[in-house]
Structures are given as C-alpha cells and as structure tokens.
Amino acid sequence: MIESEQPTQSLRFCSRCGGRLVFGPVEGEDRSRLACESCGFVCYVNPRLVVTTLPVNERGEVMLIKRGIAPGYGRWAQPGGFLEIDETVGEAATRETLEETGLEVELGEILGLYSRVVAEVVTVAFEARIVGGEATATRESLETRAFAPGDIPWNEIAFETSVRALLDWVARVRPDLPLPDPATIYRPPIDRAATEPRLAK
Numbered sequence: 001m002i003e004s005e006q007p008t009q010s011l012r013f014c015s016r017c018g019g020r021l022v023f024g025p026v027e028g029e030d031r032s033r034l035a036c037e038s039c040g041f042v043c044y045v046n047p048r049l050v051v052t053t054l055p056v057n058e059r060g061e062v063m064l065i066k067r068g069i070a071p072g073y074g075r076w077a078q079p080g081g082f083l084e085i086d087e088t089v090g091e092a093a094t095r096e097t098l099e100e101t102g103l104e105v106e107l108g109e110i111l112g113l114y115s116r117v118v119a120e121v122v123t124v125a126f127e128a129r130i131v132g133g134e135a136t137a138t139r140e141s142l143e144t145r146a147f148a149p150g151d152i153p154w155n156e157i158a159f160e161t162s163v164r165a166l167l168d169w170v171a172r173v174r175p176d177l178p179l180p181d182p183a184t185i186y187r188p189p190i191d192r193a194a195t196e197p198r199l200a201k
C-alpha cells in the first residue's frame with residue numbers, strides 16, 4: 001500500500017471505547033480499514049458532501065463570493081458548505097447561499113457532482129435562481145459579485161471543483177463561448193495546502 005491510499009490520519013482513537021485505531025487488514029473487509037485494536041470496532045471513513053449553488057440573476061450572471069475564510073481565502077467560489085446531519089441537500093444549499101451571499105435562491109437542476117479524492121469531498125452544484133435578498137459581504141465572504149458567462153475569473157477560482165462546476169455551467173448556458181483548457185488554469189498552492197492537511201505526501 002502506498003501512503004496516499006491511507007485515509008484520514010487524524011483519527012487515532014475508537015469512538016466507542018477510546019482504544020487505539022490501527023489501519024490494516026480487517027476480517028470480512030475487502031480492503032484495509034481503520035479498526036480498534038481493543039474492541040474491533042471498524043471506523044469507516046467516507047468523503048463529506050459539500051453542497052453548493054450557482055445563483056443566477058435576471059441578467060444571466062452567476063454570483064460568486066470572494067472567500068473571507070480559508071481555504072481559498074481571497075479567491076472566488078460559488079457559495080456552499082458542508083451538509084449538516086439534520087438537513088436535506090436542498091435545505092443546505094439554500095441555507096449556505098443565504099449565509100454566504102445574503103441572497104435567497106430557488107433551486108433548479110443539479111448541474112453536476114464532483115469528486116475530489118485528495119480533499120476527501122464530493123461537491124454537488126445546483127443551478128439556482130435568485131428570488132430575494134441582497135448581495136452582500138458576509139462573515140465568510142469579502143464580497144459577492146456577478147460574473148457574466150464570458151467573464152469568469154478562471155485563474156482566481158478557489159477550488160478545482162468550482163472550476164469544473166463553472167465550466168459545466170458556461171457550457172450549458174452559453175455553448176457558443178470558447179472554454180479555457182482546464183490544464184492551463186492557474187491553481188494556487190494554497191488550494192493544495194489548505195485542503196489536504198491530513199494527507200502526508
């Protein structure tokens with residue numbers, strides 16, 4: 001096994017008995033797992049779901065936030081956040097959008113679902129229509145700004161999953177526009193450092 005295949009190393013103790021978790025073969029499992037050496041409890045580690053929206057105004061522009069928190073501080077992303085245990089995906093999408101932009105949205109179709117293994121997340125992106133509120137800076141955003149499909153600041157986007165969602169959005173709403181080659185889009189080192197704190201590379 002190579003080191004990068006090992007899941008989250010920040011988990012060290014059993015949530016059931018407090019014993020030490022050890023990564024390795026477990027009977028009945030077809031891959032190595034984190035398991036408690038005292039009680040045998042298997043600790044399954046799965047990606048977290050990040051719920052996001054691409055809020056579109058009446059001029060057909062998408063509202064992005066300039067992030068005011070790490071990771072991706074000072075760079076652009078669509079509003080979103082982690083799904084809480086007591087809410088639906090739809091509730092999370094509208095809640096996070098309001099919290100981060102000040103905008104009330106009505107959800108449309110799912111634009112895409114984006115896995116990012118190194119960050120241990122899956123990001124879902126909804127198209128959304130703005131139905132109320134006012135775009136503003138918030139606790140988590142320095143600024144909320146509208147971007148036309150032809151004016152996306154590709155080299156200043158915070159996350160790789162945001163780039164992919166925005167590429168899909170532009171392709172959907174303005175198929176006539178040329179898209180940048182994803183390989184040429186600048187990715188900041190901060191993205192890597194801030195989203196992979198627990199993986200030794």
Ligand SMILES: [Zn+2]
Pocket residue numbers: 014015016017018019036037038039040041
């Ligand atoms: Zn245990």
